Amino acid sequence: MGEERDVDFSLSVRDPHIRQARNKTIKTLLMYFALMTVAVWALLSVFWGSTYKLEYYFPNVKVYVYDYDSAANPNAILGPSVVQYLVGTTSTRPHMGVIVRDPSGKTFDDVASEIVGEKAWAAVVINANATSNFEQAIAGTGGLLEGEWAPEGAISLVVAGSRWFQVILEYLLPFLGRYMETPTLEASHQAAASFFSSASPDALGTLTATQQAALATPFAYQNIDLRPILPKQWAGAAPLEAGLIYYIIFAFHIAIILLFSRMPLQQSMQKQGVRISWLHTCLLRLGPVFVGYFFLSLAYSLINIAFLLPMDGNGYAGFGPQGGFMVFWMLNLLTIFALGLAMESMLTLLTLRFFPFFLISWIILNITSSFFPATLAEHFYKYGYAMPFWHTTTATKHIMWGARNRLGLNFGVLVAWCALSFCTLCLFELMWRRIEERKERKQRAKDVEGQAK
Structure with missing residues (x-):
């Protein structure tokens, strides 16, 4: 031996x-x-x-400009300077999609609603009291905030940071900040020069500290984030990016585990020459999936609670933390069904031999749709608006930070993906059953023919 x-x-x-x-x-x-x-x-x-060429598509990023300064003051200094400069930037690339809007009849709340509602990515609001505050400050008659000169109140750069924080915080606000430097500096020089040209030596010698501060910096800007990601909430970036990739990988493991767990039963039936019905085959495929997805989605949702992520939209959503968690869990449950049933379906069609190619395709097509907005890419990337990742991340941003509410659309598209994969899984099982039955009929015909000879 x-x-x-x-x-x-x-x-x-x-x-x-x-x-x-x-x-x-x-x-x-x-x-x-x-x-x-x-x-x-x-x-x-x-x-x-x-x-x-991300910056090549910056003109697709709409930036509204509201000049309340010129509307309130016929001798406005800041408003015309900023508007003229921003309009001039559109002649060369890269530039933002600057759109000058009529401020008549619009309040700041109206502008805020436009930004939260994603009518535009940002708004440059030149406040109505920008020039008049400076004039009152140097005259010593007012224009102060809590007794101090506050030049940053002249311009507000209004955004909703949680809409797409990678774009807004890393690209949009730095870009707009650079835009603001030249016109505010020019307007500041003009305002200071206008004062010095008419001021007497005695007046210059008696300037107060507040007046000197106003002359040193007549105008500046401030960032206003309507839907910010607050400190200690940045763990929320995980379920928007890599977390969903891991989610797919867990669903893939469930698919593989269930595949190998069915093999002993299939081999046993094959040896006995018996076969279960098509309906029960589908139940055998889908029953364990429901159980696995239920607990996986619950665990995935709870880990976000463990890291203290908000579930009430930071107070901007229409539900409290308890209701928000249930919405979040249902979102994750539908997401894992949409992602996982698609893999179960394609595993049935492609078999284990070619399934890995679908897996990598499924991951890349989904993650591409949620990594950067289609606004900053070729028209082809608008396919992302139909992908599960895009709808999951969009809904998550509303649940956590109160970004635009699209929950109805998000849940509807995820349900559609679940229904599509459910139907194709059952049809592919039926297809293979018909193929096997055809092979068996041919084999029996050959056996009969051989016996006849």
Whole structure:
């Protein structure tokens, strides 16, 4: 027995007895390597392309400009300077999509509603008292905030940071900040020069500290974030980015575990020459999935609570923390069904042999839709508005930070994905059943023909 075992384990991969199997293995590997190379170029190009020439598409980012200063003061200094400069920036790239709006009849609350409602990405509000406050401050008759000069009240850059914090905090606000430097500096020089040109030496010698501060910095700007991500809430970035990738991976593990758990039952039925009905085959596929997804979605939701993430939209949503958690859990449950049932369906169609190519495609197409907005990419990337990731992240931003409410649309699209994958899974099971039945009929016909001969 020992000698036979030594002989069994002494076979070389170059042995001529296994040439056929060896050649088949090499061909299979070459095919997979070729497919993987194609997948790298095809799929990663989609992701790389979503950030390629990002600044080229900045004109798609609408920025409303409201000049209340000129509307309130016929001799306004700041308003015309800022408007003229911002309009001038549109002649060269990169630039934002500056749109000058009529401030008549609009309050700041109306502007805020436009930004939260995503009519525009930001608003530059030149406040009505910008020039008059400066004039009153240097005249010593007012224009102060709590007894001090506050030049940053002249201009407000209004955004909703949680809408897409990667874009707003990293690109939009820095860009607008640079936009504000030149016109505010020019207007400040003009305002100071106007005062010095008419002021007497005696008046200059008796300037108060407040007047000196106003002359030193007549105008400045401030950022107003209507839907901010507050301190200690940045863990909320996890379920918006990498967290959903991990979510797909967990769903993939469930699909693989269930696949191998069904094998003993299938092998047993095959040996006995029996087969369960198509309906019960679908129940066998879907029943354990429901249980697995239920507990996975609950765990995924609770981990966000463990890291103290808000569930009430920071007070801007129409529900409290308890109701918000239930909405969040239902969102995650529908998300895992939308993502996981699609994988179960494609695993049925492609089999385990080619399923990994769908998995990487599913991840990349989804993550691309939620990493950067389609506004800053080619028209092709608008496909992302139909992907589960986009709707999950959009709904999560509302639940956590009170960004625009699209819950009805978000839940509706996720339900549609669940229904589509449920139907295709059942149809693919039926397709393979018909294929196997056809093969069996042909085999029986051959056996009968052989017996007849």
